[in-house]
Amino acid sequence: MKGLRQTFAHDTWVMPYLRKYKGLLILVLFLGFMTFFSGGALMFNSGYLISEAARRPSSIIYIYVPVVLARAFGIARPSFRYVERLTSHNWVLKIVSDFRKKLYQSVEKKASAIQRSHQTGDILSILVDDIEHIENLYLRTVFPMVIGWLLYVFIVIAIGAMNWVVGILLLLLLGVIIILMPLISVTTNGVREYRQHQIQHTFYTNLTDEVLGLGDWLISGRYDDFMALQKKPIEQIAKLRRHDHYYQWWRSFFVQVMVLLSVLVLLVWSAYSFTATKSLANWVAAFALAIFPAVSPFLNISQGASEWPVYRRSIERVNQLDAGGDGHPVKQTSLSEPFKDLSIKQLSFQYPDGDRKVVDHISMTIHPGEKVALLGPSGTGKSTLLKLMVGDLTPDDGSVEINGQNILSLQDVRSSLFGILDQQPYLFDTTVMNNVRLGNTNASDDAVKDAIAAVGLKDLIESLPAQYNTEVQEAGQRFSGGERQRLSLARILLQDAPIIILDEPTVSLDPITEKKLLDKVFELLHDKTIIWVTHHLAGIAHVDQVRFLEHGNFDMQGTPQELYKQEARFRQLYDLDRGK
Structure with missing residues (x-):
């Protein structure tokens, strides 16, 4: 229960749509309940009708009403079922439309860093699996469980009103199906479902990576190794599905046994209560048969519960897409006036699995039109600093502000503030x-x-x-x-946009093409504020100030001219890039 509360504590993908379409949700649940109620009523009426007809009444009038009711409930059940299917799928189609739009918007907000924070297979897994899982959460878990619980409460109250002892027995017997079996399913079969999802997610990630490098596999003559890598997860998934099939068979068998015991309880009770006269005996079969249509929704409860671990993981993954670094959704505001300055104030950040601060109490201010180069060896935190600047990461300490507003509150208008040209x-x-x-x-x-x-x-x-x-x-x-x-x-x-980020845009280009591109970039963007991340000094004369990042701090800073005169290390790197 604690895990359930944590999952939905900051959820923006499931609960909002339950509230948004609550009217349609209530209609779906009502139609679902009426479908199985009509099935139970049909069996109840049929049991009475068969028993009464077997007595060979002297007049058709004795069975006319049950005959009419049999036709009515026989028509009502498929009718309610058909309308319930239409309504529930209408619900899901509305949800799908909202999900696709929301997913695009979530990815769009992190577009500048999506390739750095997610592999191609990650996004593919979210698109293919996670969105579908959340859709199935409604169809295969929420709807069946609520409908099953409604039937459970209705049956126990209806029978309990006639005999409280029998009502308690049904409360316990059906409670095993409604409460105990779903809990067992979550802890046993749910683990397999979760493991299957993990394997499938890893398979997507590895497959996209391997396909993108397929040429290298072929060149190295390792085609068989490539195929073996694809077969292994497929075999693992097939094995898990076989186990799942066996478990579902035994679970279904156990549910059938519990329903049989419930039928026997009703049969014994009705035989004891309704055999005083031949006319009363007609109700024995009615009560015994009425419980059978509830088997399907009761089975669906356990199946839906067993899939919850997978749904939970999917909910957490999609919520991470539009959340800040602390996992909480970011409140959106807008910039109230034109860009005046970008201020970095005592900024610190350390990755959860890291042993040091990648950014350690960095401060700087960038004004409109200023050109700033961020230099440093690979792995010194340049890309991390960029993520913090645009709001893809939440700092441990300090803040990044534009015109005095925290960048985390400006994500809704980020595309109007930053333009990004990266290496790919x-x-x-x-x-x-x-x-x-x-x-x-x-x-x-x-x-x-x-x-x-x-x-x-x-x-x-x-x-x-x-x-x-x-x-x-x-x-x-x-x-x-x-x-x-x-x-x-x-x-x-x-x-x-007023601020342009150049994230090593020339790293894969030859020196001549690199120089031409850099000259063109700074020529065309002369009136923009430019933050240029690079690992070498070609074209450094275009910038107003240089910040050399190392060990989480600015090791050197100043204009290119000042650093060339005062810093031997900078002078050596500059001459090296110029081929001296």
């Missing part, structure tokens, strides 16, 4: 025009063409047969690395 900009498998327009979906065709011209690609694009409607192919394979960077730069020009 992604181009989608669509046209050049669509890819560049991603920076501003409201931009006109002329504005997009002007941005492309500004980055020096006008002649290249217009020389192609389809020109601006040229398909860039998956991940932009149609163009070279430098050309992909320029198309991404055109996006940033359209976006027109």
Whole structure:
């Protein structure tokens, strides 16, 4: 129960939709209850009708009403079932629509760091599994469990009103199915379900990684090893599913036994209570048969409960997408005035599994139009500092503020504050025009063409047969690395954000292409505030100040000219990059 409360303490994916569509939820539960109630009433009425007809009444009038009721309940059950299915799936389709939109918005807010914080397989697992699991949480757990509980309460109260001893016996016998079996399912079969989810999630992650490197597998002649890696998780999942199948069979058998005992209790009680006359004896079969339609919802309760560990993990994973570093959803506000300054105040951060602070009480202020270079060897915390700046991570101490407002409260307007050009900009498998327009979906065709011209690609694009409607192919394979960077730069020009982050955008380029791209970037973004993360000093003359990050602190800081004169280490690195 404690785990259940913790899961939903800061949930933004399940409970909000239960409240948003509560009217439709109540209707679904009512229709579900009436489906099984009609089935039970049909069996109850049929038991009476068969017994009464077997007595060969002298007039049809004696069985006319039961005959009519049999037809009525026979029609009512599939009708309620059909409408319940329509209503519940209408509910789910509304939820799916909201989920897809919410997932996109959650990923969009972390787009600048999504590849650093999640592998491709992670996102694939969320898209394929986690969203489906939350949908199934309603269809296979919430709805069946509530309907089953309603039937349980109705049966116990109805029988208990006629005989409290029998009511208590049914309370205990059916309680084993309603309460004990779901708890056992959670602790036994639920563990297998959770293990299967873990294997499948790891399989997605590893498979995408291995497929992306498929060429290297083939070149190294390790095709058989590649196939063996895929077979192992598939065999593990198949084994778990076999165990799950066996467990479900035995669970179903046990539920049937408990229902049989309940039927025997009703049969003994009704035989004792309704055999004083031949007419009363007609009710014996009615009570004995009425319990059978409840078998299905009672079985569904245990099955839904056994899947809860998987659903819980999925709920936690999707909630992490739109939560701050502490796991709590971030309150959204907006920037009240144009950008004035970005202040980093005594910022500290340490990863939970780390043994040192990656960022240790760093402070600095960046003003509009200022160009700042963040340097340092790999692994010194440059990328972590960027994540803290844009709000992808929550600091342990200190804060990042824009115009005095904490960046964590500005996530809703982050795209209007930051433009990001990193080392691997992604181009989608669509046209050049669509890819560049991603920076501003409201931009006109002329504005997009002007941005492309500004980055020096006008002649290249217009020389192609389809020109601006040229398909860039998956991940932009149609163009070279430098050309992909320029198309991404055109996006940033359209976006027109005041702060531009350059996260080692030239790391994969040759020196000549690197110099041309850097010159073009600083030329086009001369009026923007630029935070440039790099590991070497090519193009450093473009910036106003340099901050050298090492051991969580700024080891060197100042203008490039000052550091070249005063710091031998900086001078050595600068000359080395220039080939001296």
